[in-house]
Amino acid sequence: MAVQLNRRNTDERLTEFADLIEHLTGRDGSHETAIPSLRLIRSTSPTLPVFTVYEPSLCIAARGTKVVTLAGETYRYGAGDCFVVSVDLPVTSQLIDASPEAPYLCFRLDFDLGLALDVMKTTERSVGDNGSPEAGNGNLSGRGLFVGKLEPDLLDAVTRLVRLLEKPQDIPYLAPLIVREIFYRILSGSEGEAFRRLAMTGSGSNRIADVIARIKRDFAQTLPIEELARIAHMGPSSLHRHFKEVTAMSPLQYQKRLRLQEARRLLLTEEVDAADAAFRVGYESPSQFSREYARMFGLPPIADIRRLRTSPDQEIG
Numbered sequence: 001m002a003v004q005l006n007r008r009n010t011d012e013r014l015t016e017f018a019d020l021i022e023h024l025t026g027r028d029g030s031h032e033t034a035i036p037s038l039r040l041i042r043s044t045s046p047t048l049p050v051f052t053v054y055e056p057s058l059c060i061a062a063r064g065t066k067v068v069t070l071a072g073e074t075y076r077y078g079a080g081d082c083f084v085v086s087v088d089l090p091v092t093s094q095l096i097d098a099s100p101e102a103p104y105l106c107f108r109l110d111f112d113l114g115l116a117l118d119v120m121k122t123t124e125r126s127v128g129d130n131g132s133p134e135a136g137n138g139n140l141s142g143r144g145l146f147v148g149k150l151e152p153d154l155l156d157a158v159t160r161l162v163r164l165l166e167k168p169q170d171i172p173y174l175a176p177l178i179v180r181e182i183f184y185r186i187l188s189g190s191e192g193e194a195f196r197r198l199a200m201t202g203s204g205s206n207r208i209a210d211v212i213a214r215i216k217r218d219f220a221q222t223l224p225i226e227e228l229a230r231i232a233h234m235g236p237s238s239l240h241r242h243f244k245e246v247t248a249m250s251p252l253q254y255q256k257r258l259r260l261q262e263a264r265r266l267l268l269t270e271e272v273d274a275a276d277a278a279f280r281v282g283y284e285s286p287s288q289f290s291r292e293y294a295r296m297f298g299l300p301p302i303a304d305i306r307r308l309r310t311s312p313d314q315e316i317g
Contacts, residue, residue, distance in 0.1 A: 013152070013156070020163065021162065022103065024166075025040050034168050037112065038161065040107060042103050043104040045098055046094075047094055050093050051091075052092075053258070054089045055110070057109060058108070059083040060083075060106065060107040063102060063105040064079065064103065066106075071253070080149060081147055082147065082150050084111070084146055085111065086144045086199060087212050090254065090261060109182065112179070113199060119183040119184050123188070143246060143247075154182065161175065207231070208246045208247075211228050212247070215228070220281050222282070259282055260281075260292060260296050263301070268308055268309070274301040277289075
């Protein structure tokens with residue numbers, strides 16, 4: 001009986017949380033707020049698959065359902081789920097449950113890795129025996145994302161953070177405290193171990209994070225695996241294995257995804273042709289670019305852009 005009561009109370013609080021987000025957004029879109037690290041997202045219709053790059057963040061679905069695909073792996077999260085990302089990941093996302101009567105509503109908090117590590121140290125929950133971020137064996141492996149259930153204490157904290165938007169004068173004083181509490185609630189909850197591994201994966205002390213940062217910055221350049229391995233202080237084969245553990249793809253595949261997604265953005269938003277877009281993102285062969293573009297997006301560049309411009313449900317992320 002007590003379990004049923006707690007479940008009912010949690011469902012009611014989740015409904016309250018969703019209604020609060022709906023009230024504060026009012027229209028579709030990704031809405032910046034007076035709390036710099038917080039966005040509120042609303043959509044009243046499903047979408048076609050969106051190719052995008054997820055940055056480190058904590059997302060909580062208050063209503064509706066989204067499916068995220070990372071290199072063939074599918075992650076589904078809906079009302080009452082947390083979706084945490086610790087490194088930049090090229091993904092495909094799709095809203096599958098949203099309507100004008102029940103819009104998709106999402107809380108997104110930028111993932112402050114420095115703060116997460118500080119909370120880990122303060123609560124003596126960091127990886128390794130001596131509390132050092134470099135200690136232990138968990139900081140080099142494990143996917144750079146996970147999906148978990150939203151627990152009551154965390155739901156209470158994120159609801160209080162969103163409610164601060166109704167009292168902007170309180171934000172400078174209370175928002176930092178509540179954000180810190182949010183990280184603490186995740187660490188002390190049932191998903192704490194997964195969150196600790198994730199925080200270590202995305203931290204500056206993690207060598208895979210350093211390689212990801214280099215590829216993201218210089219994706220249009222030729223990046224030999226040996227050069228990336230030196231950044232990680234690993235051998236090429238070791239880097240390949242650890243990189244794939246975090247991102248589900250090799251460094252070359254990761255770079256290719258970034259190149260193709262940027263080329264698609266250029267074709268849609270700037271006056272460039274396919275060959276120019278190919279050269280700008282690092283391809284030397286327009287024909288190779290067209291083949292790989294069609295393999296990823298389903299159509300050659302010009303046909304794909306024509307489809308994007310004529311389909312109201314399609315986005316590029």
